[in-house]
Amino acid sequence: MTDVMDYPDGAIPLDPDEMEGLKFKHISTRGELDQLEQAGITNGMKWSDKQKNLDILSEAFVCELHKRLFGDVWKWAGSFRKTEKNIGVDPFQIATQLRQLLDDAKYWVEYSTYPPKELAARFHHKLVYIYPFPNGNVRHARIITDAVLTKLLSEPAINWAGGYRLESMNDRRNEYIAALRAADGHDFSELLNFVGAGE
Numbered sequence: 001m002t003d004v005m006d007y008p009d010g011a012i013p014l015d016p017d018e019m020e021g022l023k024f025k026h027i028s029t030r031g032e033l034d035q036l037e038q039a040g041i042t043n044g045m046k047w048s049d050k051q052k053n054l055d056i057l058s059e060a061f062v063c064e065l066h067k068r069l070f071g072d073v074w075k076w077a078g079s080f081r082k083t084e085k086n087i088g089v090d091p092f093q094i095a096t097q098l099r100q101l102l103d104d105a106k107y108w109v110e111y112s113t114y115p116p117k118e119l120a121a122r123f124h125h126k127l128v129y130i131y132p133f134p135n136g137n138v139r140h141a142r143i144i145t146d147a148v149l150t151k152l153l154s155e156p157a158i159n160w161a162g163g164y165r166l167e168s169m170n171d172r173r174n175e176y177i178a179a180l181r182a183a184d185g186h187d188f189s190e191l192l193n194f195v196g197a198g199e
Contacts, residue, residue, distance in 0.1 A: 012087055012131070012135070014134055014135055015083050018076065018081075018083065018135065022073065022074060022075075023072070023073055023075060024073065036073045037070065037073050037136070039072070040070055040071065041070075041139060041143075043068070043072070044065065044069035044070075047068045048065060048143070048147060054147075056144065056147050056148055057102045057106050057109070057152075058102065059095070059099060059102065062098065062102070062144065063079070063080075064078060065140065065144055066078045066132075066133055069136060069139070070140075074134070076134055077133070079133070080132050081131070081132065081134040085131060087131050088131025088132075088137075089129070089130050094130060094132050097130050098127075098132055101127060101130065104126075105119070105123050108123075109148075109152050115197065116149060117149075118188075118192055118197045119148075120158060120195060121188060121192050121195045123148060124191075124195075125180060125188070127144065127145070128180055129183075129184065142160050146158060158195045175190075175194060176194060178190060
């Protein structure tokens, strides 16, 4: 039996106060938690797909999407984290850096600063780098990045998983994490390759 606190490599642990936000106290394994979260993600994606004329590049949408994806499981879904992690900006910088990213992305879209998949890769990386919420950031960032591509740029979504489950340890997940870390050092080549920007 896998304890609910067992995290796959690359996952960022929740602190005890954040764990208190779990709405289902009977959950005892990581598998049970993953199933609950996946059901919420599916519902949140359906909600997003049905929305018309969304201001995707707004703080309100970023937070509402996170709440729709994870709100059935976590009380704090859609609220910025208040704790420091071994990833992400200081909590007091989240709102400012997110606003800057959203403003940058609006400019990139309006002026075609980057080809669509490169824009998506850069947006995705920076959103993960900011790490606005206690948990679910990377999954949320993939979903909102795909919304930017499909709804704002009329481009197909990225095949993030490539036939694998990115939530499980495998070569694809390792490649993805390595690409994000390289981008932290301003080398976007691996991430651009991962999202298929060279295709």
